[in-house]
Amino acid sequence: MRIGNPKDFFGGAILVLIAATMGVGVVDLPIGSASRMGPGYFPALLCIVLGFLGAVIMLNGLRHSEEKLERTSWRALILIVLPIVFFGYSLRRLGLAPTLGITVFVTSMASQQWNAVQSALLAGGVVVCGWLIFIKGLGLPIPTFGPVLNPLIDIMRVQASAAETGCLSCLADIAHSYSAAAAISSVLI
Amino acid sequence: MELYANLLLGFGEAFTLTNLLYCFVGVALGTAVGVLPGLGPIATIAMLLPLTFQLPATSALIMLAGIYYGAQYGGSTTAILINLPGESSSVVTALDGYQMARQGRAGTALFTCAVGSFFAGTVATFLIAGFAPGLAAVALTFGPEEYFSLMILGLAASIALAHGSLIKAVAMVVLGLLLSTIGKDLYTGTARFNVELVIGNFPIIEKNDFSDGVEFVAIVMGVFGMAEIVRNLENEQTRSVLAEKIKSLIPSREEARQIIGPILRGTGLGAVLGILPGGGAMLASFAAYSFEKRISGKPQEFGKGTIEGVAAPEAANNAGAQTSFIPMLTLGIPSNPVMALMIGAMIIKGVTPGPNVVVDQPALFWGLIASMWIGNVMLLILNLPLIGMWVRMLRVPYRLLFPVVVGVCCIGVFSVRNDLFDVYLMAGFSLIGYVLIKFGFEMAPMLLGFVIGTMLEEYLRRAMLLSRGDPFVFFQNPKSATMLIIAFLALAISLIPTITKTREEAFKE
Numbered sequence: 069m070r071i072g073n074p075k076d077f078f079g080g081a082i083l084v085l086i087a088a089t090m091g092v093g094v095v096d097l098p099i100g101s102a103s104r105m106g107p108g109y110f111p112a113l114l115c116i117v118l119g120f121l122g123a124v125i126m127l128n129g130l131r132h133s134e135e136k137l138e139r140t141s142w143r144a145l146i147l148i149v150l151p152i153v154f155f156g157y158s159l160r161r162l163g164l165a166p167t168l169g170i171t172v173f174v175t176s177m178a179s180q181q182w183n184a185v186q187s188a189l190l191a192g193g194v195v196v197c198g199w200l201i202f203i204k205g206l207g208l209p210i211p212t213f214g215p216v217l218n219p220l221i222d223i224m225r226v227q228a229s230a231a232e233t234g235c236l237s238c239l240a241d242i243a244h245s246y247s248a249a250a251a252i253s254s255v256l257i
Numbered sequence: 258m259e260l261y262a263n264l265l266l267g268f269g270e271a272f273t274l275t276n277l278l279y280c281f282v283g284v285a286l287g288t289a290v291g292v293l294p295g296l297g298p299i300a301t302i303a304m305l306l307p308l309t310f311q312l313p314a315t316s317a318l319i320m321l322a323g324i325y326y327g328a329q330y331g332g333s334t335t336a337i338l339i340n341l342p343g344e345s346s347s348v349v350t351a352l353d354g355y356q357m358a359r360q361g362r363a364g365t366a367l368f369t370c371a372v373g374s375f376f377a378g379t380v381a382t383f384l385i386a387g388f389a390p391g392l393a394a395v396a397l398t399f400g401p402e403e404y405f406s407l408m409i410l411g412l413a414a415s416i417a418l419a420h421g422s423l424i425k426a427v428a429m430v431v432l433g434l435l436l437s438t439i440g441k442d443l444y445t446g447t448a449r450f451n452v453e454l455v456i457g458n459f460p461i462i463e464k465n466d467f468s469d470g471v472e473f474v475a476i477v478m479g480v481f482g483m484a485e486i487v488r489n490l491e492n493e494q495t496r497s498v499l500a501e502k503i504k505s506l507i508p509s510r511e512e513a514r515q516i517i518g519p520i521l522r523g524t525g526l527g528a529v530l531g532i533l534p535g536g537g538a539m540l541a542s543f544a545a546y547s548f549e550k551r552i553s554g555k556p557q558e559f560g561k562g563t564i565e566g567v568a569a570p571e572a573a574n575n576a577g578a579q580t581s582f583i584p585m586l587t588l589g590i591p592s593n594p595v596m597a598l599m600i601g602a603m604i605i606k607g608v609t610p611g612p613n614v615v616v617d618q619p620a621l622f623w624g625l626i627a628s629m630w631i632g633n634v635m636l637l638i639l640n641l642p643l644i645g646m647w648v649r650m651l652r653v654p655y656r657l658l659f660p661v662v663v664g665v666c667c668i669g670v671f672s673v674r675n676d677l678f679d680v681y682l683m684a685g686f687s688l689i690g691y692v693l694i695k696f697g698f699e700m701a702p703m704l705l706g707f708v709i710g711t712m713l714e715e716y717l718r719r720a721m722l723l724s725r726g727d728p729f730v731f732f733q734n735p736k737s738a739t740m741l742i743i744a745f746l747a748l749a750i751s752l753i754p755t756i757t758k759t760r761e762e763a764f765k766e
Contacts, residue, residue: 076422079696083428090435093450103726107442107449110714114435121428128424137695144490145691148483148663149684155667156680164668172664178490179656190657194664202668206311209675 074137077129083122091115147178163214164203169195264386267623271631276316276624283320284632287327288639291343292335292647295489295655298328298344300482300662302598306474306605307669314606315621319628321602325595326378326578326629329538330636333370333571334647337363341651346538346574349546353559353566365508366567369516371640373572377524378633381579384528385586385626389615393587396612401723402731405716406740408709411590413744414534415705417751426702429693433706434713440470443715466678473601475679476707478666479686480700481594486659487691508564516568519549523569527576532583534705537593541577542570579629586622587612590709594701597708605673 094115100106151171158167169191176187202208213221270276290301302321309317332344337354350370357366399407416426439450450467508516526548527541549569550559559566582599584590589611591597600610608618615622640647670683690700724730732738 075695075697079425079693079698082692082696083432086432086435090450097447097449101726102721102728103724105718105721107445107447110717111435111438111449114431114438118428118431118435121424121431125422125424125428138491140695141487141491144487145688148487148490149687151663152483152667152680152684152687156671156677156684159671159677159680168664168668171667172660175663176656176660178487179659180490181654181656183656186657187660190660194661198664198668201308202672206308206672208668208672210671 073129073131073133075129076125076133080122080125080127080129083125084119085122087115087119087122091119143180144178147175151175158214159210161214161216163211163217164199164208165195165212166214166217168198260386263390263619263623264627266619267386267625267627270315270620270624271319271627276319276628277631279312279316279320280323280628280632281635283323284327284330284635285639287324288331288334288636288647289650290324291328291331291333291347292650293653293658294335294341294343295486296658296662297485298325299477299594299598300485301328302595302602303474303477303482304662304665304669306477306598306602307672309602310605310672314603314608314618315624317602317606318599318621318625319632321599322582322625322629323632326575326632327636329571329574329578330371330374330640331647333374333567334367334640334644335651337366337370337567338644338648339651344538346542346570346578348539349542349570350567352546353561353563356560356562357564357567360562362562362564365512365564367644368508368641369512369564369568370571371637373516373520373523373568374575375633375637376520377527377572377576378579378636379630380524381528381531381576382626382630382633384580385583385629386623389583389587389622389626392583393612393615396588397616399612399736400734401716401719402734402737403740405713405720406731406734406737406744407588408590408713408716410740410744410747411534411584411592412702412705412709413747415592416702417747418533418540421697421699423748423751425698429698429700429703430706433703433708434710436471436476436703437707437710438714439467441468443711444718469674471707472670472673472676472679472682473604473707474673475670475682476686477598477601477704478670479683480690480704482662482666483683483687484690484694484700486662487687488694489655489659512564515564519545519565519569520572522549523572524576526569527573528580530573531577531580532592534584534590534592537581537595538574538578542574545569545573575633582625582629585610586614586625589614589712591705594704597704600708
């Protein structure tokens, strides 16, 4: 079996796959009859049609044609999709500022003309504007700096106050906070 | 007379300081987005959807609409000045417009665009004002069979006018319909496709993540925003901004005489094509250019800097952009993806799209129409004196633009339901969208199917309930039968080989 047209063949295959997957989900639902359609009727109908179309496209893909698959830019694909996933994962844990900053910075690497300094500045700018618009302006219920970073914030706070008062016993507190920082790594994973 | 009263109501609504402000923001953003290649009105509207939650429905729609027709203005600026159309509808403008710029007539070209677009916009506004209420009144008499067939007609027309393979477009519509069924069933409340996906101990899809269906904004941003960015990065090129110096803007008397005809023809063609599902600005501009070339006394001049080749498509794309609001506002059927987004925005604001909108929400309807005209005035002012500013914007490299878009989309999609799952959904759809586009599938039909799906199913079920399971009821009803026949014809005609070739040629250019 020679695949003449990979676009059609694999494209059709994906459709058949989708139809089959959703078909599995539909099987449990009551289908009912034409006059009293159950919740499963329309989805089942669509699954069948989609599967049929996918098969037709696949068959079409066996005929020879000049269409080849263009080369994929894996770099662009990965560096756009993964940062989005990262964003979803980290938003509540790290808070808006670090998450947005990292997302923007990493995703900018998808470009072949990437410039580290410009991207860093850009990320900073986006974080500031994003904070202004979404947290100050719209009042979104996300922390700017999330709970996972709290030990780090505590350290900075303690260091700042220790510097102010020149207090020696505060150093003990700092040591204590540093050990709490070890907790960050375990929470993140 | 009633038209007069309605327009008065509309202008009253549109002239409030808030709505004027949002109109301005919309058209300014639209122009900016039109100027920047790689960022289109669809992605921008999708990004701004979450922000419109805070706004009243009218203001939100005014702003979003402004982005759409504003982008038609902006796209022509770069098409003429640096041969880089910012918008798909400006591709034809670049053909003659850039040549005019190279001959030192850039100013005239830009002026022609602005004036042509403004005229077309005004005419289109009046068309909407005149026809929409009548159309809505007719639609209000429709029963479920007619509605169902009307939607099928809409889908069929958009498939017939889609790029590429017909069967793939149909498959995408079906996929969109299928995706819309995820969630609660309308009649029984049963959960459909409420799946859980846990790998090892790691939950990917949790128990009730799909209980309210797939979030519209997540799909749109993923498929139109993110997937588009990946595609743009695949063909990344550096843009050299060599803007030609702009001399005088005003055309000579001879030229002014030459553009009257094309503008009129372009407006007419655009107005009609914009209403057709699948139509809209791009199709209008292509058709107007081809038509103008065909009836011209000197067709060989086209492509070398004829002013008609600029005037006609520009008028057409603006007329098309505005009249494409008609099916959306009167029948609740989106004729292109942007209208699908508008419908999404309306639903989010609690306005049910359909013929009732004209009657139930006259302030919204007429306010929107009035603001379209106001927007055109603003665009006329924005585009001519401020051209230098827009061109300078082009110096922003894409590598700095797209990360911002990604970031904004991430927060944006989250803020719709305060649900992180939507962010993952967006990532998933970026992947799916990219894969499907790679295999030659168009995303616009899928979006249309998704938006229409719930309504389509509802009307199907209701019609079948009333007819007690008899599928022929769709053909026994005369209006419904007519629409289905037209739908069938539309699909059949586009399958004829000669037409197929013309389609391919038209879209290849």
